[in-house]
Amino acid sequence: MRTPDSTTAAAILPLVGGPANVLTVAHCMTRLRLGLRDPSLVDGGALRALPAVLGLVADGDTCQIVLGPGTVARVTPEFEALLTTTADRLAPHDAETTTADLLALRGAELKAARTRRNATPLKLLLRRISDIFVPLIPALIGCGVVAGLNGLLVNLGVLPGLTPALTAIAAGFMALIAVFVGYNTAKEFGGTPVLGGAVASVVVYAGVSKVTVLGVTLAPGQGGVLGALAAALLGTYVEKWCRRWVPPTLDVLVTPTLTVLLTGLVTLYALMYAAGELSSAIGTAAAWLLSTTGAFAGLVLGALFLPLVMLGLHQALIPIHTTLIEQQGYTVLLPVLAMAGAGQVGAALAVYVRLRHDTSLRTTIRSALPAGLLGVGEPLIYGVSLPLGRPFVTACAGGAAGGAFIGFFSMLGDQVGSTAIGPSGLALFPLLSGNRSLALTAAIYAGGLITGYVVGFAATYFLGLGGVAPVRRAEQAAEQAAAV
Incomplete structure (x- = not known):
């Protein structure tokens, strides 16, 4: 009997070019990462339309399908099993089919090789470092x-x-x-x-x-x-x-x-x-950056982290976090970067309040908001802020404000760190550590989150939705007219 996860895996496979186009399968906390022979065979529009898919990142010959925490861990083994059984079932049994398949695969390999040649060395290096950690x-x-x-x-x-x-x-x-x-x-x-x-x-x-x-x-x-x-x-x-x-x-x-x-x-x-x-x-360098230019450094780091997440490059920071944890017992960078998620939550709440007649978008926000509060930003990025445009920018403004808040206290000598990497948002509280009492460390981090929420909400409410509401109303009217 099929489960929702096996159904999702079965729906994804043909949209990424079928089993012959998939070279590698892996997953991180939120994304199914596929290495492909020919990235041009991916049907991005159809993938994004799948109910379980929250977003899509194409990076050279790698396709990253955002499924969200928990879901991706269940879908990946179903996808791998389906990949194996489908490949076995479709194995050619006659010389004519074998020749055609080999020629098709050779053509796909040549196109993939061209794609790899066009990929920048820096992006390839960052992707490999990410796959290590x-x-x-x-x-x-x-x-x-x-x-x-x-x-x-x-x-x-x-x-x-x-x-x-x-x-x-x-x-x-x-x-x-x-x-x-x-x-x-x-x-x-x-x-x-x-x-x-x-x-x-x-x-x-x-x-x-x-x-x-x-x-x-x-x-x-x-x-x-x-x-x-x-x-x-x-x-x-x-x-x-x-x-x-x-x-x-x-x-x-x-x-x-x-x-x-x-x-x-x-x-x-x-x-x-x-x-x-x-x-x-x-x-x-990390200690100097936050103790000397803390507010400015926090502002820049908090503002830039959402674009890194959007591009899938944030995992390249893992070696730096890990090095800091080995040296100091905690990483002072993660709480600052976590403020980007707070700005994203504030922006989503503003969209929810302003577009109160857009039932489909509000449903998306309600389903993605719990993950956002726990620091998993991809559902809100790909489902809400990025498609709307300006709310993504105002979410970055909220992250910048929260990062500046924590950075300011770092300048005062109050370090806020995390003993591990992975979670952020509210989920980071059990991992907090620093050079002061746990209560003070938690209070500073909470203040940063609140600042990110408030600024992200205010910036989106007043500046981020100027042209969005009319467009969404026009889209809804068109959909209703089509239905009639």
Whole structure:
């Protein structure tokens, strides 16, 4: 019996060019990410018209279908299963069909290759970095919430016998995150994933404290996720070089050995030190940015984050967040960026109030608003503000105001951070941390949210709907006339 999720998967597959056009399938918190042979085969209009689809982002040979949290996690396995069974069912059984299919696939591959050539190196790099870190987000969220709960129990002096166990649970993943980063990096760049994890594990191995480089003793974890990413990337290229030159009879023995040995030595004697310096620079720069130019920096970051989300490039910030969490125990950037979602909520509420006769749009807002309050902005972006035009800009204004609010307090020495990445909005409260009391940190963050809500609402109510209401009324009248 079909479920709504399997029905959605079945509806999506032909609209992205069918099984032969799908190369890779993955998902993040809200989006089904498909790597395609030929992006021109995607029927964007029909995809957007599907009830479960909240938005669509086309980026080179990747198609990102916004389904929302929870839904995407259920639809993805249904889509993968359907992809496999459909491919099996449609496998050619005669020479004529095989030749035609091969020619069609070859043509699609040539068009996809042309698309890849036209893609900018920066966009490709950001997409690959995103694909490395996105699979880690569920663990980061879970461990972050446990860390927040543990901190609350410690501050209250409650259940002292349980807190060491919670500390181990929350810190275990972060202590070994370099291994997972290395594994995903090798997988993304075409190497053997377990070799990527092996060379990255050198970064967090306790025994590196016995290694001295230029008179300086290394520290376990030095370089963090950046060192692990660099080590795995180097290991991938060493492995590929070995595959080309090592005789096949010796490949199984020589290639893994040389990959681990050569990459491990370079990691110990160069990459860990360089990545450690870069990680320290990131932490110093973030602290300086908010403590010195906090209000202005918060305004700019809060204003620009929604466009990054719209383009699907916000995931490229994950390595920076992760580096800050490794160094300081929390990232001070995420609460500022979270203000963009507050501006979006305020803008949606203004649209809801002003366009009270537009029942279809108000229904969309009611269904997307809970996710927006919890920091998942795509449903409101693609369902409300972006299609209307100006409300997207006024939502960014709300985010800028909320970011400036938190940035102002950073200038006063009150840091607001998050112990994990992923949630924002109201869902970020359990993850809050900082250099002051938890109550003050939560109060500043709440003040930023309220500022974002209010400014986003006011800017949209008074400035963002000048030409929208007449257009929507004309559209409704046309629809009613067509129905009659």
